Structures are given as C-alpha cells and as structure tokens.
Amino acid sequence: MLDKEKRNSDIESLSELEERKLRAAYAARKRRKRIKTVIAWALVLLIIGTLYVMYTQYQEDRAREAEAMNQSVYAETTVMLQSYQMSIDLSGYIEPYDIQEAKFRTTGPVTGVYVEEGDHVEKGQLLASIDSTSQQASLQNIRNQLEEAKLAGAERDVELLSLEEKAAMNTLDYTNIYANFDGVVTSVDVDEGDYFEAGDLTVLTLVDISKLKATVEIDEIDMQYVKEGMSAYLTFDSMPGETIEAYVSYIPMLGRYSDSGIGVVDVELTIDNPPSSIIPGYSFEGIINVEGDVSMLIVPQASVTMSRGGVTTVNRKLPDGSTETVQVQVQYLGENLVQILSSNISEGDVLVYQTKSGMSSMMRMMGGGPR
Secondary structure, three states: OHHHHHHHHHHHHHHHHHHHHHHHHHHHHHHHHHHHHHHHHHHHHHHHHHHHHHHHHHHHHHHHHHHHHHOEEEEEEEOEEEEEEEEEEEEEEEEEEEEEEEOOOOOEEEEEEOOOOOOEEOOOOEEEEEOOHHHHHHHHHHHHHHHHHHHHOOHHHHHHHHHHHHHHHHHHHOOEEEOOOOEEEEEEOOOOOOEEOOOOOOOEEEEEEEEEEEEEEEEOOHHHHOOOOOEEEEEEOOOOOOOEEEEEEEOOOOOEEOOOOOEEEEEEEEEEOOOOOOOOOOEEEEEEEEEEEEEEEEEEHHHOEEOOOOOEEEEEEOOOOOEEEEEOOEEEEEOOEEEEOOOOOOOOOEEEEEEEHHHHHHHHHOOOEEO
16 A cells, blocks of 8 residues: 555656656747847847948938038139031921912802813913802993993092992902912812802912922021021932032021920021922931031030029139129020120130039039139
C-alpha cells in the first residue's frame, strides 16, 4: 500500500515538473517575441527619423539655393552688332490672278447660256441671260411716260422719269451675266430653261490665269525687310529642279495673329507669264532673299525694362561709372534676346541691369556678367 502511494506521488511530481518546464519555455518564447517586436519598432523609428532629418536638410538646401537664385545682382552686357545674309522662307498655294463666280441678280427662267467650260472669253462678253420680259416692259412704260412729260413741258416729271429710266435699265441689265475680265470659263452650272432665284447659286466661274498669285504668311520680325517689288523664288513638285520667279505685288496695311499667337502679314506674290505646268491649287516652297547684309544690335532681354505706360528703356553705363536711362525701341527675337531699333544706342555701349544670380551664364554669353 505504501509503495503504491509512493509511486503515485512520484508520478505527480514528474507531471508538475513537466508542466513547469512547458510554462518556462512558453514564457521564454514570449520574451523573445517581445524583444524582436521592440527591436523591429526601434529600427522603423530609426529609419523614419533618419528620413525626416534627410528631408529637412534637403528642404533647407533647396530653400538656400532658391534664395541664392532669386538674389538680385547687377550685371553688365555689351551691345553687339551682328551681320548676316538673310532669306525669308515661304510656302503656300497658287491661285488664279482673278476669279469671277457669277450669279443671276434677278429671278426667272434661263433663256440663254452662251459659253461652255474651257472657252476663252473677253471682258464684257455676254455669258448667260435670264428672262427679261417684265424688265423690258417696265422700261418701255417709263420711256413712254417720259416722252409724254417732255411733250407737256413738265420739267419735274421729266427729271423724275429720267431717274426711273436709269433704274429700269439697270434692272434689265441684271438679267445678263457678263465677263468682268479676259479669262477662261472653268465651270458652267446652268442650262437653258433652268429657274433661278436672284443671288441663289453660282452659275458660271471665270478665271484669269494669264498671271498667277499666292498669299504667303510672313511674321512680324521679317516684315521689316519686305518691300513691294522684291523678287521671290518658288519651287514646285510639278517642275523638279526648276525655279519660278515671282515678286511681292501687295502688302496689306493690317496684320493679324496667327494660330501660334504671333503677328503675321499676308503678303501677295504675283507670277507673270507662268508656265503651263503650273495651275491654281499647286503648292510651292520658296524664299525671298534680302539684298545686302542685315545688321542687328542685339542685347539680352533682361537688360530692357518696360514701364506700365509701355515705355521701353535701358540703363547705359557712362565713362565715369554712373548710368543714364535711355528710351529705346526694341524688337523681341525670342531665345531671351531683343534687337535694339533706336539710333541712340550704338555697338559697344555697356548696359547695366539687375538680374537673378542664376542668369549669369546667359550674361557671359552676351559679353557681360555680374560685376
């Protein structure tokens, strides 16, 4: 009996021992897990802190760089004279020298069509007619009244009826279509018996191709060199290897803004005695050569100041080191450069101006820099 109780006691002691070992192992695993978690969070916080310090330093460096770039400094530049041979590029489409799109100016049935497509006609030639019965009757009635007024000696009636006669003659003339110039009929869209309303549709098209013309777009910078009568040299795909000479025949008084937002002028070119291989609608490319060398006084755009009133000035350096303000006219060339158009600034003049320190490279390129 005692041996049995002793064995049970030993078994219980072993069970308690195993349980304590299991609990101790579990506690150890929890401690290791907590330590790993603490270390991981410590590493995350260290990385975040490092990144924050680096970002703060980067922002401070950027702020210092921006402050340095925005710091105004005084710069000098020398007015430079640049000379070169200039040509102006052209492109466009050929058009007839003149075109007439004829319409009837009165209503009625067509009584006559006197030309066909391809016919050559002369100025004043009758091309087509519309019924004029009503207009002729009206004119004859007025003329009858005019004769009666003359016989009766009614001067006021004669004067009034004479005016009515002229109006009736014009109305009768509206029933006919005449050629406005010597040319070629390119389309006939009317047949005898057709009915037309006044001003409804174009019934005949007449063109003058004894000369050809084209409209070319020239920007405002180049227009200062373009004059009427200047020669232009055009090339066409229909005439490979050949050049056709044209001339500037018309320069309008007004320019316009192009789709790209710059000022342009639509200049007209004319080709006298064009070859038969060139017809309206053909495209071309070409140039206008400006005679002689073109000279420009060039300075950086930053050296020019424009006031609210639109007055443009520069500060010219005097021999004693002081400066004077000079009013000038300029032409903006792009690429941060301007052309001085005024005669009160000369090649070699030194201009002084305020600029940002980050612009020093441009100043050096133009012959000046921060001093």
